[in-house]
Amino acid sequence: MSDEMPEPVEETDEAYEPAGPAPLGVALEPTGHPAVDARLARLAEVDHLPxxxxxxxxxxxxxxxxxxxxxxxxxxxxxxxxxxx
Incomplete structure (x- = not known):
């Protein structure tokens, strides 16, 4: 076994920024039922949400x-x- 201590990791001033929301690019096909199509269209809102x-x-x-x-x-x-x- 070695008695050597690991070298400390240097901290940098650069902050980690997570990637922002990105659209999935899933195409919605109309179902022919306006109420259902309206509900499915609402799914596009998640493209802009965390x-x-x-x-x-x-x-x-x-x-x-x-x-x-x-x-x-x-x-x-x-x-x-x-x-x-």
Whole structure:
């Protein structure tokens, strides 16, 4: 074993700057459903947010898409003149 101490690491004045947000470049194709397309378009907002801001957008889009899917299972409301005898 050596009794030599490792040389100390010199500290520099240069501060480390993490890379800023960058777009992923994922193209969105229209689905033909305006409400769904609007939710998916909101995903583009994360291109300009730091990573810790993505979760809020993803959860909001997920809630909106779930609501759209749930509305497909809801039977249409009867119109006023549908109950004619």
């Amino acid at each position: 990573a810790d801001g993505h979760l809020e957008v993803y959860e909001d889009v997920h809630r909106g898409l779930r609501a759209e899917l749930t509305s497909l299972d809801t039977p249409p409301a009867p119109r006023p003149y549908d109950n004619r005898s």
